[in-house]
Amino acid sequence: MEHKTPSTGDGDAGEVRGEEPAVTLDARVGRIVRQTLADQVYGDLKELLLSGRAAPGERFTLRGLAAAIGTSAMPVREAVSRLVAENALEVLPNRAVRVPLMSRARFAELRLIRTSLEGLAAATAAREATDDEIAEVIRCERAFAAERDKKKPDGAAAMRHNKDLHFALYRAAHLPTLMGMIEGLWLQIGPVLNLDFRAGPERVRQGEAHLHHAQLVAALKARDSDAARDALVADIWSAGDFILSRDVLPD
Amino acid sequence: MEHKTPSTGDGDAGEVRGEEPAVTLDARVGRIVRQTLADQVYGDLKELLLSGRAAPGERFTLRGLAAAIGTSAMPVREAVSRLVAENALEVLPNRAVRVPLMSRARFAELRLIRTSLEGLAAATAAREATDDEIAEVIRCERAFAAERDKKKPDGAAAMRHNKDLHFALYRAAHLPTLMGMIEGLWLQIGPVLNLDFRAGPERVRQGEAHLHHAQLVAALKARDSDAARDALVADIWSAGDFILSRDVLPD
DNA sequence: ATCTGTTATCTGTGATCACACATAGCAGAC
DNA sequence: GTCTGCTATGTGTGATCACAGATAACAGAT
Structure with missing residues (x-):
């Protein structure tokens, strides 16, 4: 897989509205939104958990997720470690990562x-x-x-x-x-x-x-x-x- | 730097107490504690923040921290991203990472x-x-x-x-x-x-x-x-x- | 002297490789 | 048949490299 550029927005962020007075351009461009791949994966996983499309006890694998999303394992690692930090996912002592059981x-x-x-x-x-x-x-x-x-x-x-x-x-x-x-x-x-x-x-x-x-x-x-x-x-x-x-x- | 083995405990985990009846060894060994490097760095940073040895607004750099601790940047990245997830650190839009200001x-x-x-x-x-x-x-x-x-x-x-x-x-x-x-x-x-x-x-x-x-x-x-x-x-x-x-x- | 455009260096992000550990499958002994 | 030990495969973890963007230093023009 070739080196992908980290998706710096969709390009339509600086839409000009035209009838502005011609003082400076600065005020007319929207602030760019930075979205790293890890952020995207994090959002996807979050959505997956919130919408209940992932059952308690279900197991993940970093490489598997990465392949499914189409990136390397790296962004997935970061996203998962964030979710682990907030107890939304957990890593078992065997190092397996899964969505936590709910007692x-x-x-x-x-x-x-x-x-x-x-x-x-x-x-x-x-x-x-x-x-x-x-x-x-x-x-x-x-x-x-x-x-x-x-x-x-x-x-x-x-x-x-x-x-x-x-x-x-x-x-x-x-x-x-x-x-x-x-x-x-x-x-x-x-x-x-x-x-x-x-x-x-x-x-x-x-x-x-x-x-x-x-x-x-x-x-x-x-x-x-x-x-x-x-x-x-x-x-x-x-x-x-x-x-x-x-x-x-x-x- | 040579490839370091990921520190699987200090080796004194299985201390034998001797006067046990000789049924099985299994009951006499302590459970091993898994500590990844990322966990250690996470703990260190946590201690740093809790003890107030890091001032609000102070800037970090992944490579700098890694060099100070003596690891590669990778464990630091994971530890930092965990701390960012719990708002203990923050990444600026410029991608710089620092301890958050307190308004x-x-x-x-x-x-x-x-x-x-x-x-x-x-x-x-x-x-x-x-x-x-x-x-x-x-x-x-x-x-x-x-x-x-x-x-x-x-x-x-x-x-x-x-x-x-x-x-x-x-x-x-x-x-x-x-x-x-x-x-x-x-x-x-x-x-x-x-x-x-x-x-x-x-x-x-x-x-x-x-x-x-x-x-x-x-x-x-x-x-x-x-x-x-x-x-x-x-x-x-x-x-x-x-x-x-x-x-x-x-x- | 102040501002602007360029360049150099550094930082985070992502990819890829290497390794230790865990699990599963299988062969052999009893 | 059941258990033990070995092997193969797959997993997370860490190191290293590559690249885009950001900051700062600097040169030149006004």
């Missing part, structure tokens, strides 16, 4: 941490969100509800709308580090969440989720941070109960 | 997250800790107090005892993932904390810290999780006030 204890711990962190984000968002951001949350909530009310609801789509709703909310807290940590948590529970959504009759759960979402939206409109936290914690907790009640988790 | 906003956000997560750990520890673990926390508290009461207290030593105290507490919560996340947070605030401890007359703060520590210990003995959380949150909050009051943080 009941680990799931319970993650749920506990999530209530703490995502509750904090929800409470802050109720105080700090702009009206536009609240509107965006409501839009996501509507999309989720619409999917639920369909004759033949698509579990994966509902899942995606649920995720969008949550992250629109967290983004509205304007706390970037907290946001990143929450993303890390979702990366860890992603595999089991989606695995579950794929399999079971989740109708009852969806109903309950919708109730909590409605409470959340009401709390946001009222700028009531305690109510927002409570609604979100209830949502996380009941979703966790649903997973734990079905006996898919080892230990 | 007032970021510091405030980290303090908020810390109260949430470390408060949770304290509350859980009050419920779940064994008596031995509580004794260990008390031992750390005594060491911290002893350092404070010295004629010529050593700021760095006090800092270390303070850290030991906190982590003994968090370990006692028996929540490994939470523990890891808290470590990540300390990794981020480490540089500024120690930078500060190194510079100022911190006597007033130490007095206040000791008060909160005493409250914490009392709460642990009483198994009062709410009181433990409150004491710890107060500790974090007042330490943060102290840092913010001195005007060392940009923005």
Whole structure:
């Protein structure tokens, strides 16, 4: 394989809009986005985990992934080591790398941490969100509800709308580090969440989720941070109960 | 440089104790600890950040570090990319790698997250800790107090005892993932904390810290999780006030 | 003296090679 | 048939090389 140039953007970054006054060109070009191959692979793997297309316990091989993606093993190594650092992947003592198994204890711990962190984000968002951001949350909530009310609801789509709703909310807290940590948590529970959504009759759960979402939206409109936290914690907790009640988790 | 063998432990792992009954050897050898070079470098850098021997804004270079440590650039790359993943280091758009600057906003956000997560750990520890673990926390508290009461207290030593105290507490919560996340947070605030401890007359703060520590210990003995959380949150909050009051943080 | 365009050096990124360890498959002994 | 030891293959890990881009030093023009 020949030496590839590291993909410095698609070239359409400096689109000229023409009717600008002719002071300088500098203000009219968009900032270039640097994307290393490792970043791309990292994003791909992240998406793979978040969307549940990788099952807990599944094994990876660096060379295999590299061949599948079409690069050398090097960018994959870096991406994997990042994901290992955030517990989204793990390396076994035998040096094999896999997506971590989820024990009941680990799931319970993650749920506990999530209530703490995502509750904090929800409470802050109720105080700090702009009206536009609240509107965006409501839009996501509507999309989720619409999917639920369909004759033949698509579990994966509902899942995606649920995720969008949550992250629109967290983004509205304007706390970037907290946001990143929450993303890390979702990366860890992603595999089991989606695995579950794929399999079971989740109708009852969806109903309950919708109730909590409605409470959340009401709390946001009222700028009531305690109510927002409570609604979100209830949502996380009941979703966790649903997973734990079905006996898919080892230990 | 010749090809080095990847340091498979120091060789003293299988120490024979002799008076064992001669059933099998299997039970008498300690499990070997795998330590890749990247792991070692990661540990070293972590220690460097936690102990405050690296100032915010300071620049690294992969080759420079590699030469200093005596390896090739490869293990350093992996260690650095892990630390970047947990926001303990950052790569600038220019591709330079440095220890992140700490703005007032970021510091405030980290303090908020810390109260949430470390408060949770304290509350859980009050419920779940064994008596031995509580004794260990008390031992750390005594060491911290002893350092404070010295004629010529050593700021760095006090800092270390303070850290030991906190982590003994968090370990006692028996929540490994939470523990890891808290470590990540300390990794981020480490540089500024120690930078500060190194510079100022911190006597007033130490007095206040000791008060909160005493409250914490009392709460642990009483198994009062709410009181433990409150004491710890107060500790974090007042330490943060102290840092913010001195005007060392940009923005 | 200040600014601009060029050049030299250095740094991160990716590819490729080399090696130690782990696992699986297989042959031979009991 | 079951177990032991060897071999072959594949894996992660580390070293080394190659290259693109960034920074800084410098020369020339205004």
